[in-house]
Amino acid sequence: MKALMYTGIEALEMQDIQQPEGEFLVKVAGCGICGTDLKTYLKGHHFFKPPTILGHEFYGHVARAPQGSSFKPGDRVVVAPYYECGACGHCQRDLGQLCPSKDYVPSGAFCEYVALPAGYEHKGVFALPSDTEGLVFTLVEPLACVLNGTEHLKVGKHSKVLIVGSGPMGTLFAFYFQAQGVPVAVVEPNQERRETVSRWGIECHAPGEVDIAAYDNVVIAVNKAELVAEYVAKAADGATVLVFSGLKKEETLVLDSYAIHYREVSVTGSFGYALKHFGKALDLICADPARYRRLITHSFPLEDGRKAFELLKLGKAFKIVLVP
Ligand SMILES: [Zn+2]
Ligand SMILES: [Zn+2]
Structure with missing residues (x-):
């Protein structure tokens, strides 16, 4: 064969x-x-x-x-x-x-x-x-991984979900929430990708042009540790941040402890x-x-x-x- x-x-x-x-x-x-x-x-x-x-x-x-x-x-x-x-x-x-x-x-x-x-x-x-x-x-398999990820989030009636990165997995998260009628937006630096994802009816933002504090569920679908740190520090009070992309095994996250304790931001992951x-x-x-x-x-x-x-x-x- x-x-x-x-x-x-x-x-x-x-x-x-x-x-x-x-x-x-x-x-x-x-x-x-x-x-x-x-x-x-x-x-x-x-x-x-x-x-x-x-x-x-x-x-x-x-x-x-x-x-x-x-x-x-x-x-x-x-x-x-x-x-x-x-x-x-x-x-x-x-x-x-x-x-x-x-x-x-x-x-x-x-x-x-x-x-x-x-x-x-x-x-x-x-x-x-x-x-x-x-x-x-x-x-089916990538969407199954997305569904596992969504179980780690806390999406309620008044939630807004932010997806960081519009790679295939980030976009699949966006499609899923779009289908559920949950307000969802994507952050993506590549303009061409933003245009495509917008055409699919999903709100898109360039990094730096999004009010992160407006979102109580954040999916990090890019393997950059500094993005996890940034979104933990800036997400809404009580937000859940899902580390969906794998980081290198030896990589360490340095996170804003004030956000985690005083603002009750939780960090979770799925695989x-x-x-x-x-x-x-x-x-x-x-x-x-x-x-x-x-x-x-x-x-x-x-x-x-x-x-x-x-x-x-x-x-x-x-x-x-x-x-x-
Ligand atoms: Zn796969
Ligand atoms: Zn078993």
């Missing part, structure tokens, strides 16, 4: 490799490029050592299913790239996203076929409606999703595909994967899906 192999920093190669063996086989129809994929391409990643296939935001068709499975060949499905064990201490505390014993899809999906471990389909594979264009379902978020994200997308579909500004054949990564590097795209 054809695969887009990550062979080192800023190096991607189309290769012909052996099709994976497995009882449950999915033919990939599209796979979104995630921020993590981009980071790996640009700087490397301790988790994804080259040569390897990246990509985990995929949907496709069942190519092979075991006897007695509730899926049959041809079924259109989206696959959760991991799910929690459901039994450990973390899972018992409803923290599936932090489960240390997750089951994973064993390979990346920038290729033609992905084989799933035995039994994976019972929890990690979801049937898709046939009447919706498929590409939008590559957004990944639990299976309940994945299911809910799928429901939200099925109910309103057009809203979320706007985020996918480009799709490229797998062969042009390198071009897609370069476009993302230049900040010229929101979400790009690669189609084998």
Whole structure:
């Protein structure tokens, strides 16, 4: 099968490799490029050592299913790239996203076929409606991560939400709150991006031109520690600031203690999703595909994967899906 192999920093190669063996086989129809994929391409990643296939935001068709499975060949499905064990201490505390014993899809999906471990389909594979264009379902996983993030916020009846950074994840947060009818605005330094996001009906501000104190929920969707510090210091009394973007492991935050104590600003973080978020994200997308579909500004054949990564590097795209 054809695969887009990550062979080192800023190096991607189309290769012909052996099709994976497995009882449950999915033919990939599209796979979104995630921020993590981009980071790996640009700087490397301790988790994804080259040569390897990246990509985990995929949907496709069942190519092979075991006897007695509730899926049959041809079924259109989206696959959760991991799910929690459901039994450990973390899972018992409803923290599936932090489960240390997750089951994973064993390979990346920038290729033609992905084989799933035995039994994976019972929890990690979801049937898709046939009447919706498929590409939008590559957004189920990122939206699931957003939903986990929203559970850490305290959005009430009179809340106003501020999203810092209109990358794909920041914009997905904005779409979510827009859909819920919650007042939401985005802060973004890049004028071109601001114009696009405004066209999607979302209030946009350049940094320095926004009254941060008017917002009681803030999502930091950019990996800059100084932004966390700035928004903690300036957010409304009683605000919640969510650190959504990962900072470097050794990085330390220096935060305004006056804001945290006397103004009751809380700081929280979120990472990944639990299976309940994945299911809910799928429901939200099925109910309103057009809203979320706007985020996918480009799709490229797998062969042009390198071009897609370069476009993302230049900040010229929101979400790009690669189609084998
Ligand atoms: Zn992702
Ligand atoms: Zn667990």
